[in-house]
Amino acid sequence: MSTVSSVAPSAAVSGAAVSGASGQTAGPLAESEVAPAIRLSGVGKRYEATAAPVLENVTLDIQPGEFVCLLGASGCGKSTLLNLIAGLDKPTTGSIRLEGDAGMMFQESALLPWLSASRNVELALRLRGVPRRERRERALELLDTVNLADAAKKRPHELSGGMRQRVALARALAQDRSVLLMDEPFAALDAITRDLLHEELEQVWRATGRTIVFVTHNVREAARLGQRVLLMSSRPGRIAREWQIEDTGPRRIESPEVSALAIEITEHLRREIRRNAA
Amino acid sequence: MPPETTTVTNGSAGTPGTSESDLRTLSAGLDALQTDVVTQKSLGRRIVSAAAPTVVLLIGLIAVWQLVTVVVKPRPDLYPGPFDVLGAFGSAWDSGRIQEAVATSVERGGFGFLLALAIGAPLGLILAEVPLARRALRPLLSGLQVLPSVAWVPPAIIWFGISDATAYFVVIMGAAPSIANGLVSGIDQVPPQLRRVGRVLGASRLESAMLIALPAALPGFLGGLKQGWAFSWRSLMAAEIISTGLGLGLGGMLDQSRQLADMAGVLATILVILAIGVTVELLIFGPIERGLLRRRGLYGVSPR
Numbered sequence: 001m002s003t004v005s006s007v008a009p010s011a012a013v014s015g016a017a018v019s020g021a022s023g024q025t026a027g028p029l030a031e032s033e034v035a036p037a038i039r040l041s042g043v044g045k046r047y048e049a050t051a052a053p054v055l056e057n058v059t060l061d062i063q064p065g066e067f068v069c070l071l072g073a074s075g076c077g078k079s080t081l082l083n084l085i086a087g088l089d090k091p092t093t094g095s096i097r098l099e100g101d102a103g104m105m106f107q108e109s110a111l112l113p114w115l116s117a118s119r120n121v122e123l124a125l126r127l128r129g130v131p132r133r134e135r136r137e138r139a140l141e142l143l144d145t146v147n148l149a150d151a152a153k154k155r156p157h158e159l160s161g162g163m164r165q166r167v168a169l170a171r172a173l174a175q176d177r178s179v180l181l182m183d184e185p186f187a188a189l190d191a192i193t194r195d196l197l198h199e200e201l202e203q204v205w206r207a208t209g210r211t212i213v214f215v216t217h218n219v220r221e222a223a224r225l226g227q228r229v230l231l232m233s234s235r236p237g238r239i240a241r242e243w244q245i246e247d248t249g250p251r252r253i254e255s256p257e258v259s260a261l262a263i264e265i266t267e268h269l270r271r272e273i274r275r276n277a278a
Numbered sequence: 279m280p281p282e283t284t285t286v287t288n289g290s291a292g293t294p295g296t297s298e299s300d301l302r303t304l305s306a307g308l309d310a311l312q313t314d315v316v317t318q319k320s321l322g323r324r325i326v327s328a329a330a331p332t333v334v335l336l337i338g339l340i341a342v343w344q345l346v347t348v349v350v351k352p353r354p355d356l357y358p359g360p361f362d363v364l365g366a367f368g369s370a371w372d373s374g375r376i377q378e379a380v381a382t383s384v385e386r387g388g389f390g391f392l393l394a395l396a397i398g399a400p401l402g403l404i405l406a407e408v409p410l411a412r413r414a415l416r417p418l419l420s421g422l423q424v425l426p427s428v429a430w431v432p433p434a435i436i437w438f439g440i441s442d443a444t445a446y447f448v449v450i451m452g453a454a455p456s457i458a459n460g461l462v463s464g465i466d467q468v469p470p471q472l473r474r475v476g477r478v479l480g481a482s483r484l485e486s487a488m489l490i491a492l493p494a495a496l497p498g499f500l501g502g503l504k505q506g507w508a509f510s511w512r513s514l515m516a517a518e519i520i521s522t523g524l525g526l527g528l529g530g531m532l533d534q535s536r537q538l539a540d541m542a543g544v545l546a547t548i549l550v551i552l553a554i555g556v557t558v559e560l561l562i563f564g565p566i567e568r569g570l571l572r573r574r575g576l577y578g579v580s581p582r
Contacts, residue, residue, distance in 0.1 A: 088477060104478040110471045113574040114493050123489065127479045147305040157575020160312030175479065196308060199301050244285040261286055 035099070036061040037179055037211040038085060042094035044236075045080055054080050056236035058094070062213065064178065067205055069226030070215045071265065073273055077237025078215045082183050085213065103175035107184045109164035111156040117167045118143060118152035124174035142170040145207075146200060162193035166200065173204070182214045186221070195253055198224055202250060219269060223261040224253040231265060233272045241268050358542040363549070366542035375531065376550065383514060383527035384554065386442065390449030391510040398454035398506065402461030402499075412462070419455045427452030427513035431520045440523045445514055452513030453506040460502010464495035497570055504563045511555050528554075 038061070045055040054077040062068050070078045083089045084096060086104050111120045121139040130138060143149050146166035156164055165185055172180055186194045202225065205212055216222050222229045227247050233240040243265065251258055340360050346352075347359030354362060370376040405412045405419070430451045434444040468491050476486040518529020526534075528551050535543035 086478060088474060101480065106471065106474075108471055110469075110475045112472065112475075112490065112493070113576075114496075114570075124479050127481050127485060127489075147302050148309075150306075151309070155573060155575060158313065160309065162312065163309055171479075193308060193312070196301070196304055200305065203298060203301065242283050244283060246285065257286075264284075 034064060037064040037066070037099050038062040038213070039097040040085075040094065041097075043081070043084060043091045043096060044093035045077065045084060045089070046092045053092070053236040055084075055091075056238055058237070058239060060230070060239060062211060064099075064211055065209045067212045067225060067227040068214065069222035069229045070213060070232060071219060071222040071229055071269070072217065072232030072237070073234055073269065074217065076232040076234040078217075078232050079183055081232075081237065082181050082213065082215050085179075086181050099178060101175075101177050102179040102181045103172040103177040104181045105165075105168050105172045105183065105185045107187050109156065109161075109168040111164055111167055111171070113156050116153050116155050117148060117159065117170075120156070120167055121171050121174050124171045128175060139170075139174065142174050143167070145173065145204060146170045160193075162189050162197060165189065165197060169201070169204070173208070179211045179213070182212065184215055184217065187216070187218070194221070198253065199250070201225070219265050220253055220258065220262045223258045223265060224251055229261075229265060231268055231272065234276055240272055355539065355541060358545060362542040363545045366540065367546040367550070370531075370543065370546065375526070376547075379526050379528045379531045379547075380550065380554065382525055383518065383529065383551075386445050386518075386527060387449065387511050387514045390446045390514060391453060391507055393446060394450045394453035394506055394510060395457055395503070397450060398457030398502075399461055401454065402458035402465075402502070405458060406462045406465040416459075416462070419459055422451065422455040423459065427509065428516035428520070430513075431517050434517070435521055440521050442524070444521055445517045445524065445527075448513045448517040449510045452509040456509050457502050457506040460505060461495065461499045464498025464500075464502065465491060467498050468494040497567075497574070497576070500563070500567050500570060504559070504567070507558060507563065508555070511551075511558075515551060 040058050040060040043055060043058040044053055046053040058081065070081065072078045080089070082104075084091050085098065086102050087098075111117075112123065115123065118136070118139045121142050122135045125135045125138055126132075140149060140152055143152050146169050148163060148166050148170065151159060151163060151167075156167070159167065168185070172182075186197050189197065198221070201212075204210075214222075214225060223245075226243075227245055229243040229245065230239050231241045231243075232238065243261065245261070344360050347357070358366075367376065401415075401419075405415055427448055430448045431444070434447045438444045438447060472490055472494055473486065476490045481489065514527070515529040515532075518524060518527040519533050522530060522533055524530060528547055532544060532547045532551070535541075535547060
């Protein structure tokens with residue numbers, strides 16, 4: 001069983017709540033004075049002036065090197081939030097501060113179909129300004145990080161869905177940004193492939209110390225991967241609850257601890273969904 | 279209501295992580311299971327298997343034609359047999375007229391096509407990128423595509439007289455709209471996801487256009503080019519048939535044979551016109567298109 005060690009309002013999550021309770025949170029991010037990698041203050045988003053807001057008053061700090069899972073039902077604005085952080089869209093209210101730019105990965109690999117795997121990675125290096133001589137070698141190193149060095153010359157259509165997502169991961173790593181935003185990157189994969197990709201992603205995260213914001217609608221995936229899981233409510237999208245998960249090394253998705261946490265999160269998720277029925 | 283935080287321990291006790299080398303092996307195994315080895319037939323066999331049905335059909339049609347000629351015995355001046363047509367072709371070859379006509383027409387068609395490309399491609403680029411220009415011009419361009427280009431021959435003769443300029447004008451009016459429209463629809467079909475990737479990777483507007491939008495638009499653009507070539511060739515023949523006195527091209531030769539009531543010559547010329555159109559399609563556009571699509575996994579690959 002997972003041990004619930006504290007239930008408290010979090011200072012980090014809501015602008016309204018001010019309390020030192022999050023001092024009890026364990027793990028590497030325990031109350032640091034380090035500047036957050038991402039800081040959202042009162043972020044709101046509305047696509048049309050008359051429409052209901054998609055996001056409302058989202059206030060959130062994400063620490064450098066943290067692995068945060070953003071979880072919610074469809075339409076809760078989690079992808080919108082990620083696009084705002086990525087700078088692909090602008091918030092209607094509030095502000096977003098980010099140390100540098102962010103790398104990003106999507107549900108579809110979005111590889112350029114006319115380029116080989118290594119050329120796709122090289123393109124990211126090229127747009128980052130890496131000199132031509134170094135690109136090839138760097139691309140191969142990055143593909144090796146995701147165990148795809150042998151597939152460097154293959155084109156996207158010759159790769160399986162999981163391999164394509166790993167090339168996309170290598171490309172995102174090629175951007176060499178400290179923040180990596182992932183928008184349901186494994187949602188379209190089969191469970192076996194997804195499980196292995198979880199392990200690879202975790203190894204990459206531990207090896208590179210990147211800050212990862214991972215959007216998903218898969219509760220188990222969130223419980224498996226996150227150091228911190230943020231549950232979003234829908235209409236308007238807000239952060240309803242969060243879980244800090246003590247990082248005691250690699251986890252397995254099958255483990256009872258992950259299951260127990262997933263059950264607990266699901267309970268809260270369903271509560272949020274029920275509110276929309278009325 | 280402020281959100282709550284729950285802290286949990288998700289212990290790894292009893293659930294050992296996968297070692298890095300083990301993960302590598304697992305990945306490699308799964309990759310091997312999920313990708314199939316594609317064996318490709320040799321080039322020669324591919325050509326044979328692609329061309330065989332057409333060749334057999336052609337031989338069959340000619341055999342039926344010959345059979346009808348022998349059995350029904352229609353008037354040879356109205357319904358010449360395959361050998362009469364071959365003979366007409368042979369004598370035109372011997373006199374060197376056919377070579378000259380082919381060279382002239384292909385030169386006009388090719389050069390006219392390049393002119394149409396030089397006008398149509400920038401036009402398409404403007405239409406694709408400037409919304410106002412598109413709203414204003416696209417209906418006009420679609421209208422031009424529908425207008426039979428032979429309609430441009432009379433005004434062209436009035437403006438340019440009987441000259442090569444007339445031929446080029448008609449070819450351009452026939453082909454440029456198709457080329458422009460092809461580029462527009464090619465750019466329209468670039469998946470928005472790829473454009474987003476460009477922004478995420480930090481591409482400037484120019485880099486995004488050159489490295490992402492244009493290569494992504496190539497298949498659609500090539501479709502426009504193919505259609506543009508077909509229109510070029512057709513328009514040119516119309517121009518050559520009508521504007522007699524233009525240096526001898528295939529269209530002119532067709533008209534001369536008609537004036538001489540030389541049906542075998544007419545048929546021989548039609549077959550040559552047809553053959554050139556098909557040859558350009560098969561030898562130039564076909565391989566480019568197949569290469570382009572194969573590289574993107576859109577052609578000749580069994581669906582997974």
